[in-house]
Amino acid sequence: MADCMQEWPEPVVRVQSLAESGLSSIPRRYIKPPSDRPMAPPAAASAAELVSDVSIPVIDLGELLAGGGGDVVAITEAVAAACREWGFFQVVNHGVRPELMRAAREAWRGFFRRSLAEKQRYANSPRTYEGYGSRLGVQKGAVLDWGDYFFLHLAPEAAKSPAMLWPANPGDCKEVSEEYGREVVRLCEVVMRVLSVSLGLEEEHLHRAFGGAACGATLRANYYPRCPQPDLTLGLSAHSDPGVLTVLLADEHVRGLQVRRGGSGEWVTVQPVRDAFIVNVGDQVQILSNSIYKSVEHRVIVNAKEERISLALFYNPKVDVPISPAPELVAAADGPALYPPMTFDEYRLFVRKKGAMGKAQIEALKGQASSPEN
């Protein structure tokens, strides 16, 4: 296994350079099996122009952040309902300055606009994934996604990606991303407190269980170029996120994120609200809550007219803490614990090897718990 994680199994092709070469049909390795393809858009509309009349909830955190004077109970209930029904919600008045959000997005847009030769200096390997990448997973012959990305560790300090791995251009990319990371991590801590209370746990329960100040944060800047055959492929295949929470800053102009309604229903295209973040719970929340809250599959569609950019901040457990269902929740529901204890280091290896594979990892783990005490 160690060997297959050193190198990509095939030469890496940048999707951006493919798109910019002006090809009119996509290479076979990007063509998804029919069951995985996005639904054909109605005539004359690109996939990204589809608007659904159902949408994930939008939750205003303003009163909560203002210091408890407002209706904290109502906000907690709204978060609980969103987690049960969707596993996703948008937050507004979340405390992160809109200018900082825009600056972070523009810094990464600037990076993807640099020359291919410059971007190649940061080419990543599957050993850590840090840097400029164009695939997730190391399975030879896998069908690939229509997107490039840049991946970095932001926290904890000891795990932070070294300065040489950060883009030198735009000149403010590192500074802006670090400030952005600190602010979004603060927001994650707020959301975790709300989640704890919504589960009937003590406010700091989740934060402590996931490793406290040693929790991790990583950033993936996703870049989805224009695609001449968007109905045959995906920008990012269906997956749930392995960590605790994901906070996504979506493109302000171009839709692309789709969420599986109710965990197994139809794909719903998310319409981002201005200056909002899209938040979703990851597999570790499903494990710790003993499946009261479930991580939900999502994917990204691409389109022929416009490129798209998004920044995903993944808030993760401390890598070496065994995570298992909270005993209080197991007891309250009369057990059993559905998942055995597992560290995040062990858990994320699956994703690093296999790439985006729906909910395969957490489903495989389910049922391996040997006793209610697990």
Ligand SMILES: O=C(O)CCC(=O)C(=O)O
């Ligand atoms: O680009 C998006 O909208 C979603 C990105 C995502 O799901 C991810 O980076 O895991």
